[in-house]
Amino acid sequence: MNDQPGTAQVSTVVQDMASVDAAIESRFSCRAFLPTPVARDTIADILRVASRAPSGTNCQPWKVYVLQGASRDALVGKVCAAHDAIYADPSLAASYKEEYDYYPEKWVSPYIDRRRENGWGLYGLLGIAKGEKDKMHAQHHRNFRFFDAPVGLMFTLDRVMGRGSLVDYGMFMENIMVAARARGLHTCPQAAWNGFGRIILPHIGAGEDEMLVCGMALGHADESHKVNAFHTPRVPVEAFTHWLD
Structure with missing residues (x-):
């Protein structure tokens, strides 16, 4: 581990471009995990590396709560x-x-x-037809x-x-x-939790001045589960890039 990143950042040469690209391109929203535990040291190391992310004036605004076990x-x-209660009484x-x-x-x-393509592609893979509300809820x-x-x-x-x-x-x-990908793990970023801040924030011990940004699942992917065969397409570079010469 480099204790003085500033001394090496300018001169560091990334030798293996393919591995960096593979870590990015193999990232997907994993929707089925194995119960295999993830060591606390591994999680801490992932967060240490991630903390090198840029932030405006280096304010580093993130706060992370790691939930395991009980x-x-x-x-x-x-x-x-709460989710079941809402389904019973909208x-x-x-x-x-x-x-x-x-x-x-x-x-x-x-x-x-794109949203519809994503939703119906996922539900189609899982055999959930339009209008099958109970299956969608599940x-x-x-x-x-x-x-x-x-x-x-x-x-x-x-806030x-x-x-x-x-x-x-x-x-x-x-x-x-x-x-996480570099360590053989997978993730799923989840905005689905956002509406349940009133439950989540007290549970994790967050202060009254904090708001929930989102959640994330982390672990080993269940490679045998068909849901993990679902990968979303990306539009080509030409569709979102404007070249100005």
């Missing part, structure tokens, strides 16, 4: 119960609001098209079990921080996911 299981029980949803808009209020093309419910991953991460941000800190957070979380 703390993880207790949170799963609480949020699963009026309860008004009591569970996320603190920032992750998705737009109004969907427009091409984003709504699949969505798996979010709140961290897809059986033994490690759950909750990310919070001090005093600006919207730019969410940009910083995205880079930090991407580093976590790539560093």
